[in-house]
Amino acid sequence: MFQLEYPWLLLALPLPLLVWWLLPAYGERTRAIRVPFFDDVALATGQTPARGAVILRSNWLRRILAPLCWVLVVVATAGPQWLAPPVERTESARDLLLAVDLSGSMQTPDFLDAQGARIDRLSAVKGVVDDFITRRKTDRIGLIVFGTNAFPQAPLTLDHNAVRELLNDLRVGMAGPQTAVGDAIGMAVKMTEHSAQRERVLILLTDGHDTAGRLPAEKAAAIAKDHHIVIHTIGIGDPDASGENQVDLSALERIAKVTGGQSYRGENREQLADIYHLLDRMTPSKVKHSVYRPKVKLYYYPLGLSLLLMLGYHLLMLTVLAPMTRRRDEPVPEPRSA
Incomplete structure (x- = not known):
C-alpha cells in the first residue's frame, strides 16, 4: 500500500x-550608457523612446x-x-534457566534407562532435560552447572539445539566435587539481571545439600524473589544418606516456597520425567506477538x-533552443539595390 x-x-x-x-x-536597476545624439538615433530608426525594462x-x-x-x-x-x-513477529515472553548439579554424587548408578540397564544420575537427568528442552519451542533457555562453584554453561538463547549439545557435554565433577546451591541461584540472578522479560523461571536439580556455597541458599532465594525469579526445585538424592550425598529436601522446599515455586523429589527416571512434564504444564510457553x-x-x-x-x-536550451533564438534575433540584411 x-x-x-x-x-x-x-x-x-x-x-x-x-x-x-x-x-x-523582482527588478534590478543598472546604469545606462548616455548617448548625446540619442534623439537622432531614435529618429533615424523610427522608434519612439519610452520607459521600460529588460524582461x-x-x-x-x-x-x-x-x-x-x-x-x-x-x-x-x-x-x-x-x-x-504485515509481518507477525513472535518473541519469547519468559526466561527459563535449568541448573544441573555436577557434584561427585551424580555419578551414582541408581537409575534405570528405558531398557532397564543401570545408569548414573547425571545420564538420567540429561535424557529427561533434553526432552524437556525439545518441548519448549519459544522460551529463551539458559543452562547453569554447579558443583563446588557455579558456571553458566549456556546463555539465555532461543537456539535450543546449541543448549542441548552443551547439555550433552556435561560430565560429573566439571564444576567441582561439592554442592553450591546458593551460588547456582546467584548465577541465575546474574544471568537474568539485564533481561527485559518480567517472568523468569529457574528449575534447580540437585542430589545433595548446600555444602560449598559462598552465598547461603535461602538468602540467595530471597534475592531471586526480588528479581522476579520463581524457583522450582527437584531433589533426586537419598535423604537418609550422610555427608555430601544427603539431599536436604526441607531446604529445597524452603527455597521454592520463598519464590512461589514448587519442590519435588525424583526417585527414578520415570518419576523425574513426570516432574518435568508437570513443570512443562505449569509453565506453558509464553510468547509475545507483534505485527509490523x-x-x-x-x-x-x-x-x-x-x-x-x-x-x-x-x-x-544549450544545444537547440538557444541557437534558434539567437538566429531569430539576428537582423535580416537589406537587399542591395542594383
Whole structure:
C-alpha cells in the first residue's frame, strides 16, 4: 500500500502561486550608457523612446517543467513509501534457566534407562532435560552447572539445539566435587539481571545439600524473589544418606516456597520425567506477538525525476533552443539595390 509519511507537507504545493501573487516582481536597476545624439538615433530608426525594462524571455517548455518539478520535489519531501504486507513477529515472553548439579554424587548408578540397564544420575537427568528442552519451542533457555562453584554453561538463547549439545557435554565433577546451591541461584540472578522479560523461571536439580556455597541458599532465594525469579526445585538424592550425598529436601522446599515455586523429589527416571512434564504444564510457553509492516522509501523516485527534467531542459536550451533564438534575433540584411 502506498502512503505519504508526512502528507501535511503537500500544503506547500501552492506556495509558488502565493509568492507570484503577493510579492512584487523582482527588478534590478543598472546604469545606462548616455548617448548625446540619442534623439537622432531614435529618429533615424523610427522608434519612439519610452520607459521600460529588460524582461527575461520565457518559453512554453519552462512554463510546464517548472511547476512539474516543484510538485515532484514537494512529493519527495512528503516521504512517499510503500507498505509491505504485515509481518507477525513472535518473541519469547519468559526466561527459563535449568541448573544441573555436577557434584561427585551424580555419578551414582541408581537409575534405570528405558531398557532397564543401570545408569548414573547425571545420564538420567540429561535424557529427561533434553526432552524437556525439545518441548519448549519459544522460551529463551539458559543452562547453569554447579558443583563446588557455579558456571553458566549456556546463555539465555532461543537456539535450543546449541543448549542441548552443551547439555550433552556435561560430565560429573566439571564444576567441582561439592554442592553450591546458593551460588547456582546467584548465577541465575546474574544471568537474568539485564533481561527485559518480567517472568523468569529457574528449575534447580540437585542430589545433595548446600555444602560449598559462598552465598547461603535461602538468602540467595530471597534475592531471586526480588528479581522476579520463581524457583522450582527437584531433589533426586537419598535423604537418609550422610555427608555430601544427603539431599536436604526441607531446604529445597524452603527455597521454592520463598519464590512461589514448587519442590519435588525424583526417585527414578520415570518419576523425574513426570516432574518435568508437570513443570512443562505449569509453565506453558509464553510468547509475545507483534505485527509490523516493512516500509520501502520511495522519495528518490520523484526527486530523481525532477533532477533529470531540469538537467534535460538545460541541455536542450544549450544545444537547440538557444541557437534558434539567437538566429531569430539576428537582423535580416537589406537587399542591395542594383
